[in-house]
Amino acid sequence: MKLPRRRFLHFAAGAAALSVVPRLAWAQTYPTRSVRIVVGFPAGTSSDITARLIGQWLSERLGQQFIVENRPGAGTNIATESVAHASPDGYSLLWVTQTNAINATLYQNLNFNFARDIEPVASILRVPAVMMTTKSLPAKTVPEFIAYAKANPGKINMCSPGIGSANHVFGELFKMMAGVDLVHVPYRGSWFSDLISGQVQVTFNPLPASLGLIRAGKVRALAVTSAMRQKVLPDLPPVGEFVPGYEATAWFGMGAPKATPAEIVDKLNREINAGVADPKLKARLVDLGGETIAGSPEDFAKFIAAETEKWAKVVKFAGIKPG
Numbered sequence: 001m002k003l004p005r006r007r008f009l010h011f012a013a014g015a016a017a018l019s020v021v022p023r024l025a026w027a028q029t030y031p032t033r034s035v036r037i038v039v040g041f042p043a044g045t046s047s048d049i050t051a052r053l054i055g056q057w058l059s060e061r062l063g064q065q066f067i068v069e070n071r072p073g074a075g076t077n078i079a080t081e082s083v084a085h086a087s088p089d090g091y092s093l094l095w096v097t098q099t100n101a102i103n104a105t106l107y108q109n110l111n112f113n114f115a116r117d118i119e120p121v122a123s124i125l126r127v128p129a130v131m132m133t134t135k136s137l138p139a140k141t142v143p144e145f146i147a148y149a150k151a152n153p154g155k156i157n158m159c160s161p162g163i164g165s166a167n168h169v170f171g172e173l174f175k176m177m178a179g180v181d182l183v184h185v186p187y188r189g190s191w192f193s194d195l196i197s198g199q200v201q202v203t204f205n206p207l208p209a210s211l212g213l214i215r216a217g218k219v220r221a222l223a224v225t226s227a228m229r230q231k232v233l234p235d236l237p238p239v240g241e242f243v244p245g246y247e248a249t250a251w252f253g254m255g256a257p258k259a260t261p262a263e264i265v266d267k268l269n270r271e272i273n274a275g276v277a278d279p280k281l282k283a284r285l286v287d288l289g290g291e292t293i294a295g296s297p298e299d300f301a302k303f304i305a306a307e308t309e310k311w312a313k314v315v316k317f318a319g320i321k322p323g
Contacts, residue, residue: 040076084117088257090264105312120300122272127290128226149180159200163323170204207289
């Protein structure tokens, strides 16, 4: 039997509406069980601490446990792969950082594609680093350091916790823009004692992990890598005052497997943005030495794309290869 066009369109519209109802109901009731937030760094790191603060907030707001699962290794690629291949149902989330943007160029043969397989959910926090040196180095300012480095090419060791780490690429960006020759020395363990003793001379270390060394007077802080001065270290100028255009910050956000329903992504985004705006939670995040950043999933996607392009240039210019 052939249906009149008007009745056909009516039935078709009704069927489409019915298919939307379960998805909307699913999003409204989400989550109905615990959610895991996979972090590619060990417990006690800035990523872990921040993820736990956000997880606690989401648990209280949404009535289910958001549990942090630490899966360090392979430069966060183990954690990213586990979420990229997880069911896109909102119950496996990824703690996204600048390392993901760096790895997109640094690693060529991964079993996932970060841009293709991870859905940006929400940006959360931006954290600058501190350019700091051993106290035995004669340079006491960034201009003096640049002059000393140019007078002693290849004689200054720049330490980091590993190839492709934030410390490493922040330093490579400085080398590229300041036109200096520093020797990268990657560490598997702590490099603090070697910097203090002068075996290595400079690093670009995230601010939260630098405060103790700076306040104890064990190293010399020259500048922050953010565009603006930081309240916790108000006397330190930005590197960009001496190397125009230089800016490098670590950052944290949330991602989900691609094809996670938009209604769930939007729900998580709203709740995370509410947390970033909450005075108490915001104060705790800022105490970590960072600046909160909120926005839509689309805003976060654009930010990630820009960061990926920025660090791709540095990785290629410096010829960085995975260790």
